[in-house]
Amino acid sequence: MKEFQSRNRPPGILEVKDLKTYFFTPGGVVKAVDGVSFDVQEGETVALVGESGCGKSVSALSILQLVPNPPGKIVNGRIIFQGRDLRGLGGEEMRKVRGKEIAMVFQEPMTCLNPVLTIGRQLTETMEEHLNLRLAEAESRSVEFLKLVGIPDPPKRLRQYPHQFSGGMRQRVMIAMALSCNPRLILADEPTTALDVTIQAQILELLKRSTREMKVAMILITHNLGVVARYADRVNVMYAGKVVESGFSREIYHQPGHPYTLGLLHSVPRLDEPRKAKLDPIEGQPPDLANLPRGCSFRPRCRFADDLCARETPPFRDLGGDHFSSCWREELPRRR
């Protein structure tokens, strides 16, 4: 179970193995990430999908070693990035990885830019820090990157402050910042959640295009399976701190191996179905991560659950073709 990817896939640019990030709160130990393993190949887009609080963002923060400590702590696992275990790096070495090798695009572009510094200052700062560029060089590079992300009149925009930009424009600036130091991997934590629906597709297209052009790998964190189908190569579906299903997006979309994935797919409206067809939500609430039930953590909400599910945690089974799922059921009904 632990080394499942290495059987079929070559070692990637990032390999997360059995990662466990717990939060030690007065109410008990919250197992936000509990044994997560996945890998990312060079230039590939991997999605982490799941509902709020399933450990997607904490996984991303764990990779960058930015889990707020206390109360959070990475208690187990390896995060191997380009052959080095990031958990073994010292503070100073890790600082050089952040922004330079692994960059992050955050969820809320409205608050992720410092209101008192100009856009230009914030862009050049990263380059000065990591690429040792002089201000003039960093500025001309900033202009190039603002052009790349589709911001008109970059020299003028560089001198403006964040409040003079719209949400979509700020997210473009964030993407420009993330790309500016030629990272090998970008962590995009729900990059479009806070944006207007009309802007979402633009931003995702931009991320996809620029990562492809620059051959940057990307971890796309989202709760939207529609986004996944279009933009991700591989998908890891997370539930209650664990990866419950992993596979290529096409596979997962056409033949989901886990009832939770099936539920997620059914809860997204589809254009190819009669408009009157009702959405089929997943009933119930995600479990309390400080107090997980025995056996399969999805059991209380699962329509296929039986006694076995309550007794034992299902193994991460190989469904063939690099498709894994942790469910006792061999076969799920096909999509509706």
Add this chain to the structure above:
Amino acid sequence: MEAHLEPAPGKKEEPRGRPRHWPRGVLRFCRQRPLGAVGGGVFLIMVLTALLADFISPYNPLQTNYGAMLLPPGGQHWMGTDAFGRDILSRIIYGARTALLVGFSASFFGATLGALIGVICAYFGGKTDVVIQRLIEILLSFPMIVLALAMMAVLGTGLLNVIVAITIPLVPRSAQVIRSSALSIRNLPYVDAARACGFTHSRIMFRHILPNVVAPYLILLTAYLGGAILTEASLSFLGVGVAEPTPAWGLMLKGAAVTFAETAPWMAIFPGLSISAAVFAFNIFGDSLRDELDPKLRTQ
């Protein structure tokens, strides 16, 4: 009325960016907060007096004249003379220098050091914060004047020592205010974003958090000015502040001024008025300034 309506089209420009026409801003401040404007006026006069003391002072403040001792206010000496025949007006004019020098330096260093400590506490949190906060609480448990007195007892008299002694009680006060502002900034996503960019702690603290707490910092600076001047006067009055013969308002209130309080009350009245006027002016000016800046603080 119509004359007031005239600048209205220009006023509309302001919300777009920073107000570029500062004279208009000053005018608006005067109209909306007349009391604050009076305070500001007194403040301005005091600064000018201190700067131009050499030119406007009618006599040398240190020059004793035993032929003109304890003269009441009159044509020659507008505020009279003291027990050594020194001109009181000249001593008050030069005293403004001492008061402002001590007041500015102490409130500047106090507020600045406090701001640095506050930002460090807020940024690191955890044990660093707990330890520094307890130290700050110990310092805060002493009234300002008591702590300043204790500092003077350790350091001895002198201008520089007075500045240090007044700075130290101001530091914890400023640190607490700035810490609370910085705490709210620290939890904003752009600080996390800066960490994800791989910036050093000092860069995040001083480049990303500090500029965001400038507004409360400026308010503290003006608010502490009055207190610092009053403390300097108190220290001098108690005999541990600046030493004779340096002209200082607090110093002028003691010694002979007490002995001759009934026969020559002008020796105490004028420096006393100066202290009151200065502190009052700074406080109302600081308050108005705070009210003026506060709405902008909230909309940040």
